[in-house]
Amino acid sequence: xxxxxxxxxxxxxxxxxxxxxxxxxxxxxxxxxxxxxxxxxxxxxxxxxxxxxxxxxxxxxxxxxxxxxxxxxxxxxxxxxxxxxxxxxxxxxxxxxxxxxxxxxxxxxxxxxxxxxxxxxxxxxxxxxxxxxxxxxxxxxxxxxxxxxxxxxxxxxxxxxxxxxxxxxxxxxxxxxxxxxxxxxxxxxxxxxxxxxxxxxxxxxxxxxxxxxxxxxxxxxxxxxxxxxxxxxxxxxxxxxxxxxxxxxxxxxxxxxxxxxxxxxxxxxxxxxxxxxxxxxxxxxxxxxxxxxxxxxxxxxxxxxxxxxxxxxxxxxxxxxxxxxxxxxxxxxxxxxxxxxxxxxxxxxxxxxxxxxxxxxxxxxxxxxxxxxxxxxxxxxxxxxxxxxxxxxxxxxxxxxxxxxxxxxxxxxxxxxxxxxxxxxxxxxxxxxxxxxxxxxxxxxxxxx
Amino acid sequence: xxxxxxxxxxxxxxxxxxxxxxxxxxxxxxxxxxxxxxxxxxxxxxxxxxxxxxxxxxxxxxxxxxxxxxxxxxxxxxxxxxxxxxxxxxxxxxxxxxxxxxxxxxxxxxxxxxxxxxxxxxxxxxxxxxxxxxxxxxxxxxxxxxxxxxxxxxxxxxxxxxxxxxxxxxxxxxxxxxxxxxxxxxxxxxxxxxxxxxxxxxxxxxxxxxxxxxxxxxxxxxxxxxxxxxxxxxxxxxxxxxxxxxxxxxxxxxxxxxxxxxxxxxxxxxxxxxxxxxxxxxxxxxxxxxxxxxxxxxxxxxxxxxxxxxxxxxxxxxxxxxxxxxxxxxxxxxxxxxxxxxxxxxxxxxxxxxxxxxxxxxxxxxxxxxxxxxxxxxxxxxxxxxxxxxxxxxxxxxxxxxxxxxxxxxxxxxxxxxxxxxxxxxxxxxxxxxxxxxxxxxxxxxxxxxxxxxxxxxxx
Numbered sequence: 069x070x071x072x073x074x075x076x077x078x079x080x081x082x083x084x085x086x087x088x089x090x091x092x093x094x095x096x097x098x099x100x101x102x103x104x105x106x107x108x109x110x111x112x113x114x115x116x117x118x119x120x121x122x123x124x125x126x127x128x129x130x131x132x133x134x135x136x137x138x139x140x141x142x143x144x145x146x147x148x149x150x151x152x153x154x155x156x157x158x159x160x161x162x163x164x165x166x167x168x169x170x171x172x173x174x175x176x177x178x179x180x181x182x183x184x185x186x187x188x189x190x191x192x193x194x195x196x197x198x199x200x201x202x203x204x205x206x207x208x209x210x211x212x213x214x215x216x217x218x219x220x221x222x223x224x225x226x227x228x229x230x231x232x233x234x235x236x237x238x239x240x241x242x243x244x245x246x247x248x249x250x251x252x253x254x255x256x257x258x259x260x261x262x263x264x265x266x267x268x269x270x271x272x273x274x275x276x277x278x279x280x281x282x283x284x285x286x287x288x289x290x291x292x293x294x295x296x297x298x299x300x301x302x303x304x305x306x307x308x309x310x311x312x313x314x315x316x317x318x319x320x321x322x323x324x325x326x327x328x329x330x331x332x333x334x335x336x337x338x339x340x341x342x343x344x345x346x347x348x349x350x351x352x353x354x355x356x357x358x359x360x361x362x363x364x365x366x367x368x369x370x371x372x373x374x375x376x377x378x379x380x381x382x383x384x385x386x387x388x389x390x391x392x393x394x395x396x397x398x399x400x401x402x403x404x405x406x407x408x409x410x411x412x413x414x415x416x417x418x419x420x421x422x423x424x425x426x427x428x429x430x431x432x433x434x435x436x437x438x439x440x441x442x443x444x445x446x447x448x449x450x451x452x453x454x455x456x457x458x459x460x461x462x463x464x465x466x467x468x469x470x471x472x473x474x475x476x477x478x479x480x481x482x483x484x485x486x487x488x489x490x491x492x493x494x495x496x497x498x499x500x501x502x503x504x505x506x507x508x509x510x511x512x513x514x515x516x517x
Numbered sequence: 518x519x520x521x522x523x524x525x526x527x528x529x530x531x532x533x534x535x536x537x538x539x540x541x542x543x544x545x546x547x548x549x550x551x552x553x554x555x556x557x558x559x560x561x562x563x564x565x566x567x568x569x570x571x572x573x574x575x576x577x578x579x580x581x582x583x584x585x586x587x588x589x590x591x592x593x594x595x596x597x598x599x600x601x602x603x604x605x606x607x608x609x610x611x612x613x614x615x616x617x618x619x620x621x622x623x624x625x626x627x628x629x630x631x632x633x634x635x636x637x638x639x640x641x642x643x644x645x646x647x648x649x650x651x652x653x654x655x656x657x658x659x660x661x662x663x664x665x666x667x668x669x670x671x672x673x674x675x676x677x678x679x680x681x682x683x684x685x686x687x688x689x690x691x692x693x694x695x696x697x698x699x700x701x702x703x704x705x706x707x708x709x710x711x712x713x714x715x716x717x718x719x720x721x722x723x724x725x726x727x728x729x730x731x732x733x734x735x736x737x738x739x740x741x742x743x744x745x746x747x748x749x750x751x752x753x754x755x756x757x758x759x760x761x762x763x764x765x766x767x768x769x770x771x772x773x774x775x776x777x778x779x780x781x782x783x784x785x786x787x788x789x790x791x792x793x794x795x796x797x798x799x800x801x802x803x804x805x806x807x808x809x810x811x812x813x814x815x816x817x818x819x820x821x822x823x824x825x826x827x828x829x830x831x832x833x834x835x836x837x838x839x840x841x842x843x844x845x846x847x848x849x850x851x852x853x854x855x856x857x858x859x860x861x862x863x864x865x866x867x868x869x870x871x872x873x874x875x876x877x878x879x880x881x882x883x884x885x886x887x888x889x890x891x892x893x894x895x896x897x898x899x900x901x902x903x904x905x906x907x908x909x910x911x912x913x914x915x916x917x918x919x920x921x922x923x924x925x926x927x928x929x930x931x932x933x934x935x936x937x938x939x940x941x942x943x944x945x946x947x948x949x950x951x952x953x954x955x956x957x958x959x960x961x962x963x964x965x966x967x968x969x970x971x972x973x974x975x976x977x
Contacts, residue, residue, distance in 0.1 A: 108774065116856065117582035117598045119591075124564070137564035139585045145565060152563045159635045161557030195602060216776035251776065258778070258898050297743065327555065328656055329693065329700075408552075408560045441893045441902025441924060449693065449700045454741075454974040456902040456926045475743060475926055475974030515743030515974055 071177070071226065071238045074099065077141065078230035081125060084150045086232065092128040092168040093153075094231035096364065096405045097121070102223035107198040108216075124405030127153045128168060132160040137406040165388040166409060168231050170366040176237040178361040182268060183242050187222070189270040194220050201248040201275060208283040211290065214251040215282075217262060221245050222270070229366045237362040246273045250286035259289035259472075261438070264498050266357060285437060289458055292470035294516035300434040301488060302476065302512045303462075306495045308439045310502040312453070313416070315446040316480045320374055321411045322389035331451055331481050332380055340380045341484035346419040347375040349384070349400070356415035357500040365401035369414065372398050384411045418504040421490025428491050428508050429465040436476070451481040474516035478509075486510045518680075519543045519569060521614055523589045524672040527571065528611045531596055532674055535605030536573035538834075540673035542811060543569050543587075544853040546665055547629045553642040553660040556650070561635070568853035571596050575603040579835050581856035612676030619681040619808045622801040627713035628684040629666035634713065638662050641716050642688075648725030649692055654733060656700070657693040662686070664713065671813035679813045685958060686715050687804070687947065690724065694732040701735035701921070703728045703906065704890075708804045708947040708958065715802075731888060731907050734919045741908060741920035741975030747883035748925060748971045749876045749911065754889045754946040756963035759794060760864050761894040762901040762929025767796075767821055767829075768847075768859040769836025770953055778899060778930050782827050788933035790825040791869055798846060798862035804947035805863040805960040812848040812857050819845045821864075822933075833859040851955025858954035865962030869939025876938050876967040878914040884923060884973055885909040885916050892925075899929030902974075924974035932968055940965035 078095045085093040099121045106114040123146070124137035134157030138149040202218035222244040229237040247264035263281035265274045304312065316331075324330035332340060351360040351369035360369045365387050373381050385393070386401035386409055402412035438458040446453040454477040461469045491505035524541050531539035546566040552559040569592060570583040580599040584591050627634065642660045649658045667683045687708030694701050705728060709715050750758065766777040779787060788794075798807045798816030807816040812834050820828045832840070833848035836859045848857035877885065885908065892903030905923040909916045945962035 111578065112602065113578055114856070115580045115599060115602070117580075117595060118854065119582075119584045119586075119595065120568075120854070121585050133560050135560055135562045137562075138567075140565065140567045141585075145567075149564065156561035156563055156635070159551075159558055159639060160560055163559075191602060214775060216771070216774045260895060260898060331698075406562065406564055408562065440895065440900070441904070441926075447702070447922075449702060452922050454904075454922050454924045456900075456924070456974065473926070473972060475924060475972070477743070477922065477974060515972075 071228070074226065074228045075230070075236055075238070077123065078228050078236070081123065081146055081150065082230060082232055084147060085125065085127060088150055088154055090127045090129060090154060092232055093125055094168050094229065094366070095123060095125050096403060097123045097228035098226065098405050100223060100225040102221065103194070104219060104221035105194060105198040106219040107202040110199060110203060112195055112198060122405045125149060125153050126403070126409070127157055128166060129154065129157045131162045131164055132157045133163060133166055133408070134160060135408055163388070165391040167387065167391070169387065170231060170235050171233040172235045172366060176362045176368060178239045180241065183240055187242070187270065193270070197246060197273070197275065201246060201278065204275070204279040205248045205250050205283050208279065209252070209287055211252045211254050211287060212250045212283055213253055215249055216251055217247065217249040219247060229362060229364065231366060235366040237366050239361050241359070243268065243357060244270050244273055246275060246278060248278050248282050250282040252286040252290055254290045257290045259286050259292070261285040261289065266498065266500055288470050289472060292458060292472035294473045295461065295469070295471050295514065296517050297515050299511040300514050301432065302434045302436060302509045303428065303506050304436045306497045306502070306504055308436050309504055309507065310497045311439060311442050312480060315442055316448050316451060317413060318448050320383055322383035322385045322393060323411045325383055326389055326392050329449060331449070335380050336383070338380060339378050340481070341375055341378040342487045343378040344421050344490050345375055345378050345484065345487060346373070348373045348417050349413040349415065350417045351414040353415050353417055353503070355496065355500065355503070358415045360414045363399045363401040364403040367397055367399045367401065369399045384413055386411050416502050420492050420494055420505045423489035423491050425491070426465055428489050428506055429462050431464065433462045433508065434471065434514065435460050435462050451479040453478060453480060474514050477513045477515065483509050483512065518545060518668065518670055519587055521672065521678055523592065524678070525614065526589060527592045527596055528672060528674050530593055531573045531600065532609040532611045534600040535603070535607045535609070536575055536600060537609060538574040538674055539611070540572050540671060540812065541569060542853055543670040544667060546667040546852070548665045549629055549633060551638055551642065551662040553646060556643070556646050558639055566852060570853040570856065571599065572856055573600055574835065577839050578603065579856060583853050609674070611674035614672065614678035615676045617679040619679060621682065622806060622808055623711065625684045625712045629664050638713065641721070644721040645690060645725055648722050649729055652729045654694040654696060654736065655692055655729060656695040658691070660688065660690045662688050671811070673813065677813045679809065681809055683710065684712050685710050686712060688716060688719070690728065692728040692732045694729070694736050696736055699736060701732050703731035703735065706947060709802045710804065710806050711802050734907055735921050738919035738921035741923035741973065743973055743975040745970050745972050747880045747967065747969050748886055748973065749880065749883065749965060749967050750886045750889065752940065752942045752964045753944040754948070754961060755886065755966070756865050756946065756961035757889050757892060757948060758901060758903055758925065758932065759866050759963060760861060760950070760959065760961040761892055762899045763933055764796070764861050764864050765894060765952065766899050766929065768831045768861070769833060769840050769842065770858045772830050773836050773839040779827060785827055786825045787827045787930065788822055788825040789936045791939045792822055792825050792933060792936050793867040794822040794865065795819065795867055796821055796831055796847070796861050796864045800863050803863045803945060803960050804958050805861070807862060810846045810848040811850045814844055814846045814848065816846040816862065819847070831859045831861060833857055849954060849957050851957055855954040858952065860952060860954060860957055861950060861959050863945060863960035863962070865943065865945060866939065866964065866966065868941050868943040868964045871938040871940050873940050873942065873965045876940065876965060877911055877916055879938070879967065880911040881913060883911045885911050886923070886925065894929065901929055902926050920975065922975055926972040926974055932971065935969045936966050937969050938967035
């Protein structure tokens with residue numbers, strides 16, 4: 069089996085650590101390969117092939133943690149990595165809650181059947197796809213004068229986890245993606261929009277939708293203009309709703325609760341949203357592309373209901389936060405080979421509601437297509453955000469004026485209580501790591517003309 | 518690192534496959550990150566990154582690959598894969614290597630090439646922590662000491678064989694203050710191409726006072742009003758707007774694709790005549806400084822805009838081939854995992870002749886953006902959105918009450934033309950820049966400037 073060499077390497081490092089007198093340790097090994105192609109002017113302009121490996125060790129000595137990593141797997145480098153982790157652990161603060169205790173009864177191995185077969189797609193097919201994306205988007209309309217970003221990529225990744233108690237986990241997966249952009253110009257106006265498609269196989273990539281979305285939105289944005297300042301009911305596209313939610317997910321982290329930075333630190337089992345809202349983390353939701361069999365402490369992943377009918381049911385825990393709050397880990401430990409122990413969700417799914425499309429879009433609604441400045445215009449601590457947007461005014465389900473040069477300002481934690489309707493169809497984000505129906509938020513503040 | 522015979526063999530193999538140019542970038546980076554949180558050392562991360570990137574150019578097309586394994590057979594495997602779709606029967610002849618070793622801009626006293634003084638570093642972080650926590654409204658203080666010692670080799674088919682060592686340090690610090698459920702944060706992150714000796718130039722009490730004052734100001738601030746208004750942007754990190762909304766449009770990475778609105782504007786007025794702008798990699802010890810770029814070319818000072826007129830782009834090898842402009846020593850990358858691309862170094866709007874008080878006095882109602890936060894920009898159009906970390910209303914020519922939640926929204930090219938006053942107080946400030954070749958250390962900067970009209974986003 070292809071993962072055997074990785075398993076041997078992980079336990080070789082653990083043996084080195086044990087010989088150095090280390091009490092507790094775990095090892096994360098990540099390997100990957102990828103191909104990316106970028107098309108410009110009818111030819112492949114840039115291509116990239118990568119082969120990577122990185123291994124990292126976390127040691128805990130007398131309740132103090134040391135972390136070290138290496139991209140060289142030479143024995144001398146591995147020995148130095150173990151020594152550095154041990155040496156730096158002496159200077160760390162005492163963390164009475166961080167401990168490596170996950171002891172599984174059997175190895176966890178996840179290699180989906182589709183990954184066991186070699187990808188049958190030829191390099192030429194991939195090149196043709198990247199070039200076709202650019203050509204197709206340019207052919208849609210003369211006003212689209214450029215497609216600066218059109219391309220294809222695929223990749224395969226392997227994750228190994230092992231600890232001093234003999235726990236071993238392995239997961240391998242593969243994904244394919246394609247993207248294109250349309251840069252359109254007319255008179256003084258210029259607009260650009262990018263669209264992408266992701267699949268588990270080459271055949272799953274949906275080029276037609278990519279081209280259609282990128283070109284049609286860019287063209288329509290040429291006519292976009294500000295709308296009057298006021299309060300508007302807003303529906304975000306799934307990608308933008310995911311972005312807003314992701315910027316505030318720290319509030320659901322038990323680590324942030326422990327550190328006192330979570331807005332919801334005193335809200336457990338209390339209402340934080342309208343009663344129609346239920347949000348779950350579903351690591352093994354089969355449609356998702358962030359599918360996980362185990363977390364980064366080797367714990368098997370399981371579903372978790374975070375908000376149930378508007379009531380906050382649980383935070384995301386790793387073993388350290390669970391020990392602090394005297395409960396069980398929810399299996400949401402996150403740590404890369406080079407990183408320290410954290411907490412993160414896997415695949416968030418918001419339950420469907422019962423509003424039909426016509427109910428969702430009754431009257432005037434601002435549909436947000438793109439938000440700008442997410443990493444600067446949001447304050448995850450307070451929940452305030454103020455972001456530029458591009459979108460479209462929708463009246464009774466009919467799209468009208470395109471909108472740009474306006475800002476949307478609100479507080480994330482408040483808008484969960486301002487949900488007016490939840491759609492009855494589940495939609496996936498373009499990265500397929502988030503699933504939600506459309507949600508109508510009432511009376512959000514928009515600054516325009 | 519890589520022995521020159523292996524490098525020569527790989528480059529020769531690339532030329533045999535018909536590449537007109539081949540280069541190899543070898544990197545070994547030792548890093549260390551000490552995190553202080555809740556007054557305790559949360560963790561110390563150390564490690565070594567090592568890898569080799571190979572680039573081959575066929576005509577105007579670049580192909581790239583990398584591996585962590587420094588063996589000839591592995592490098593030849595990667596090379597053959599990346600050249601697979603472009604190989605020709607026309608073999609080129611590479612030149613023999615002319616070996617160079619680069620001497621640093623400044624003497625490094627406490628880099629990671631020496632044993633790390635952990636006790637001293639932790640004591641420094643604790644001293645800022647203690648000073649910050651003297652204020653009862655401070656609920657959290659995070660500090661990080663990040664250091665890197667990077668050794669690179671660049672070999673190419675034109676005979677270049679050079680080695681350079683680079684040291685970098687940054688100390689990001691964040692304060693959170695709270696009053697009931699209301700919270701506010703303030704950030705600073707001094708850094709430079711230096712060793713730990715940089716920390717000895719920082720006075721813990723002074724940093725703590727600045728951070729706490731700023732976080733308390735935001736905590737008490739009212740929501741910012743929204744709308745179009747004149748904005749005075751203060752010096753230092755205010756230059757982030759020029760960096761994001763104009764600087765990126767001057768990189769040949771976007772110019773060569775005609776994705777930049779400036780691609781055909783060389784020699785034309787693209788800014789108000791009071792604006793001159795520079796990208797300078799030669800300033801000793803600055804966070805964005807280099808001796809040589811990541812293609813092995815000596816770095817330089819590049820005058821981007823002179824008195825409002827576009828004077829130069831930022832040009833790497835591929836950009837030069839595609840646009841015809843001379844290289845400017847601007848090829849940069851985060852690591853061996855990225856092919857080099859034209860990127861900024863220390864970029865700033867140059868000092869002008871106006872006084873800050875005259876700028877404020879000229880505004881009847883507007884915004885004073887004292888400290889800028891982060892932001893983003895749409896490639897091609899230069900449309901931007903930036904948060905203002907500390908802001909005040911200007912009313913009747915005077916700085917008034919503090920406001921929170923302000924964002925500046927606009928278009929870089931339009932803002933350049935709307936700058937009516939440029940101050941004398943040029944200051945530089947370190948930051949990180951993400952783009953096609955990864956996240957790199959850059960300096961932004963400017964004196965105080967007055968922009969006649971920007972759309973301000975706010976919650977009031």
